Amino acid sequence: MDIDSEFQNLNLKSPEDGAPMQMDAEESAQVKVDSLCFGVAFKSKGKEKETISESMKKLHIEESSSGSAGSSSINFKRRPVIIIVVGMAGSGKTTFLHRLVCHTQASNIRGYVVNLDPAVMTLPFGANIDIRDTVRYKEVMKQFNLGPNGGILTSLNLFATKFDEVVEMIEKRADQLDYVLVDTPGQIEIFTWSASGAIITEAFASTFPTIVTYVVDTPRSASPATFMSNMLYACSILYKTRLPLVLAFNKVDVAQHKFALEWMEDFEVFHAALDSDHSYTSTLTRSLSLVLDEFYKNLRSVGVSAVSGAGMEEFFKAIEASAEEYLESYRADLDKRRAEKQRLEEERMRENMDKLRMDMEKSGGETVVLSTGLKDQKAGGRTPMDEEDEGEEDEDEDDYVGFSEEEDEDVIDEDEDEEVGRFSF
Numbered sequence: 001m002d003i004d005s006e007f008q009n010l011n012l013k014s015p016e017d018g019a020p021m022q023m024d025a026e027e028s029a030q031v032k033v034d035s036l037c038f039g040v041a042f043k044s045k046g047k048e049k050e051t052i053s054e055s056m057k058k059l060h061i062e063e064s065s066s067g068s069a070g071s072s073s074i075n076f077k078r079r080p081v082i083i084i085v086v087g088m089a090g091s092g093k094t095t096f097l098h099r100l101v102c103h104t105q106a107s108n109i110r111g112y113v114v115n116l117d118p119a120v121m122t123l124p125f126g127a128n129i130d131i132r133d134t135v136r137y138k139e140v141m142k143q144f145n146l147g148p149n150g151g152i153l154t155s156l157n158l159f160a161t162k163f164d165e166v167v168e169m170i171e172k173r174a175d176q177l178d179y180v181l182v183d184t185p186g187q188i189e190i191f192t193w194s195a196s197g198a199i200i201t202e203a204f205a206s207t208f209p210t211i212v213t214y215v216v217d218t219p220r221s222a223s224p225a226t227f228m229s230n231m232l233y234a235c236s237i238l239y240k241t242r243l244p245l246v247l248a249f250n251k252v253d254v255a256q257h258k259f260a261l262e263w264m265e266d267f268e269v270f271h272a273a274l275d276s277d278h279s280y281t282s283t284l285t286r287s288l289s290l291v292l293d294e295f296y297k298n299l300r301s302v303g304v305s306a307v308s309g310a311g312m313e314e315f316f317k318a319i320e321a322s323a324e325e326y327l328e329s330y331r332a333d334l335d336k337r338r339a340e341k342q343r344l345e346e347e348r349m350r351e352n353m354d355k356l357r358m359d360m361e362k363s364g365g366e367t368v369v370l371s372t373g374l375k376d377q378k379a380g381g382r383t384p385m386d387e388e389d390e391g392e393e394d395e396d397e398d399d400y401v402g403f404s405e406e407e408d409e410d411v412i413d414e415d416e417d418e419e420v421g422r423f424s425f
Contacts (some may be wrong), residue, residue, distance in 0.1 A: 080112065080170070080177035081323045082204045086237065087215030088230075089186045092250045095306040096215055097183045098124040103312045110178045112170065116200070117185045118155040119148065127183075129166055131159050153190050160196035163203050171207065179319075180208070192237055201241050205334060209323045212237060213246045218303070219255040224273050227260060228285045228292075235295050243330060244322035247301035252310060257303040263289075264296040 083100070087093045094117070102125075104111035115127040118137040123130075135158050141151035170180060182204075184191045191197040204210045214234045221227040238245045249257035263270040267289045274282045300318045304311035 079174045079208050080110075080180050081319060082180045082182060082208045082210040083213055083319060084182045084184065084201065084204070084210065085213050085215060086184050086188055086191060087250075088188055088217065088233075091215045091217040092306045093186070093215050094120065094124065094183060096248065096250055096304065097181055099304075099306045099309055099312065100181055100315075101125040103309065103316075104179065104181075110176060112173065112177050112180045114166070114180060114182045116156065116159070116191070117152075117183055118159075119152050119185065129169065131155065134162070135159050149187055149190065152185050152187060153194055153196070156185065156190065156194065156196040160199045163200055167203050167207055174208075180204075188233075192240060198240075201243070205241075205243055205330075206338070209326045209331075210243050211246060211319055211322045211326065212241055212243050213248050213319075215248050215250050216260075218249045218251050218257050218260065221249075221260060222255060224263070224270065224277075225281055225285055227263060228288055231264075231292055231295075232288065234299075235292060238295075242333065244326050245299065246315070246318050246322055247299060248315060249301065249303045250306055252303040253305040253308045257301075261301065264299070264301065267293055 085093050085097050085100075097113075101111060101113060103109070112129075113125060113127045114129045115123060116131050118131045118135055118140075120132075135155040137151055137155050140146065140155050140158070141148070144150070144154055146154060170177070184197075191200075201210070201212075214237060216230050216234075221230055234245060234247060249260055263273070270289050271286055274286060300322060302311055302315045302318050304315055
């Protein structure tokens with residue numbers, strides 16, 4: 001399009017005589033250029049808006065006039081649920097996780113498996129992310145001269161330093177997954193009471209709905225004292241992780257878990273089981289059962305069998321209910337703690353900036369050189385420490401000189417007497 005030819009046809013009539021007023025060529029060209037620039041800018045903004053909307057659709061972010069909290073909670077439900085399986089050694093964690101993997105495959109549930117046990121020799125299932133591919137357990141024992149438990153703990157610590165990459169890999173596949181199954185080391189204290197275990201748990205909980213599953217060996221918990229120790233450990237895990245907890249009574253094909261449910265629902269039944277024992281341990285167990293009565297009320301427990309596969313449907317129903325509970329209460333508490341931590345960090349940075357500003361005001365903006373004494377010595381200067389050292393050296397020399405002046409004459413006289421006595425005739 002020709003700018004001059006278009007604007008030559010553009011005539012403006014005055015209100016008085018109606019004579020055509022021809023616009024200047026420079027002004028017309030400037031107006032046209034401005035209009036073209038405005039059109040280009042408008043088109044570029046439209047393209048940017050389209051790209052932004054497409055990226056928001058890819059990230060499953062819906063544009064709404066409501067608060068961002070509601071939209072974030074909707075987006076959070078779309079992400080997979082993390083199931084962290086913990087339990088005592090020999091309770092059947094790995095076998096139970098194998099059963100979960102088989103159930104997800106048979107039910108067309110999209111699962112993702114993460115193995116965090118560096119000391120396991122073979123796994124009955126295939127792990128998508130395996131700690132053994134990153135850290136060699138035996139090499140860590142040899143290099144750091146550690147035992148079995150120390151080697152597991154150190155391997156987990158080394159893996160935790162790069163755990164953000166694991167979370168990023170799961171985030172990339174978040175739309176394609178329903179559950180993420182996490183197997184932990186056989187020694188429960190290594191994961192639950194170590195810094196690396198806390199880092200891994202908080203990394204999962206801050207990004208996805210996270211549920212902790214505590215596997216209980218049902219035949220071994222038939223004794224009231226053993227059952228109470230398991231419940232105390234489950235309570236400690238709940239308060240340590242601050243995440244929803246599901247009790248999985250494993251090996252129900254060997255011993256049913258009805259007795260455990262009765263003990264948890266009615267403490268009098270549990271006291272009746274302790275009537276035959278009158279020791280101090282039984283008295284303490286009675287008192288603890290009353291303390292844990294409130295803990296049992298909000299606890300979900302399911303009987304499962306890792307061998308036969310019994311109780312898998314009930315287990316996943318409990319997981320879904322716990323995920324809803326996480327989104328309602330636990331996530332709000334997590335956001336509150338994160339905000340408090342960020343506030344404390346900002347206060348610390350503000351205090352450091354205030355100190356820096358005060359130091360700059362005192363120095364007047366000049367460069368401050370920290371004197372270590374080496375520069376003064378090279379320049380020929382003398383520090384107070386050097387003067388004290390020199391004063392001490394002078395005193396030592398005076399003492400030495402005084403001693404030599406008094407004693408030298410006696411030593412010379414004795415030598416002369418010895419020489420005279422030796423060569424006398």
